[in-house]
Amino acid sequence: MKKIMLFIFLAWCRGGLAQNVDSLLNDHRTVFGHIDRDRREGITFRLTGVYTRDEVIYYSIEAWNHSPLVYDVDGIRCSIRDRKMMKRHAFQEITMAPLWIKGDSLRLGAGKRAVWIIALRKEVLPPDQYLSIQLLEQWGSRNLEVRVGSRILMKAKLL
Numbered sequence: 001m002k003k004i005m006l007f008i009f010l011a012w013c014r015g016g017l018a019q020n021v022d023s024l025l026n027d028h029r030t031v032f033g034h035i036d037r038d039r040r041e042g043i044t045f046r047l048t049g050v051y052t053r054d055e056v057i058y059y060s061i062e063a064w065n066h067s068p069l070v071y072d073v074d075g076i077r078c079s080i081r082d083r084k085m086m087k088r089h090a091f092q093e094i095t096m097a098p099l100w101i102k103g104d105s106l107r108l109g110a111g112k113r114a115v116w117i118i119a120l121r122k123e124v125l126p127p128d129q130y131l132s133i134q135l136l137e138q139w140g141s142r143n144l145e146v147r148v149g150s151r152i153l154m155k156a157k158l159l
Contacts (some may be wrong), residue, residue, distance in 0.1 A: 041069025045144035071108040074138035
């Protein structure tokens with residue numbers, strides 16, 4: 001059922017999704033300045049912009065490899081998580097399937113930079129939750145995370 005709904009949604013966009021993503025990839029400006037970033041062992045992962053059009057929110061993210069080791073990207077994971085975890089309570093995480101991911105590469109060489117645009121369906125977050133965008137390394141431990149709260153989503157630029 002979810003696949004059918006996703007197909008209907010993508011057909012409703014009528015290809016506008018691909019055009020929006022292509023225009024964002026060519027724009028290397030940082031929209032909000034420093035939104036959120038994560039650094040770990042020579043890799044910098046940061047969110048550079050949030051855009052919206054119709055029922056889709058676009059997230060512009062970039063990664064810099066400052067280490068001499070190659071960073072092999074295993075995947076990008078998006079999920080909604082709770083801010084606080086109470087004792088003896090289950091941790092709630094809702095995985096969101098991206099509508100579209102477009103980017104430079106799956107391999108970051110030493111001193112290289114990559115930019116990705118992720119398109120997710122519109123989701124309004126309550127104050128006690130955040131959107132987690134994770135960059136996962138293949139066979140490695142340098143997994144990076146950027147947190148996007150509801151305040152950032154309310155500042156999204158219209159396309």
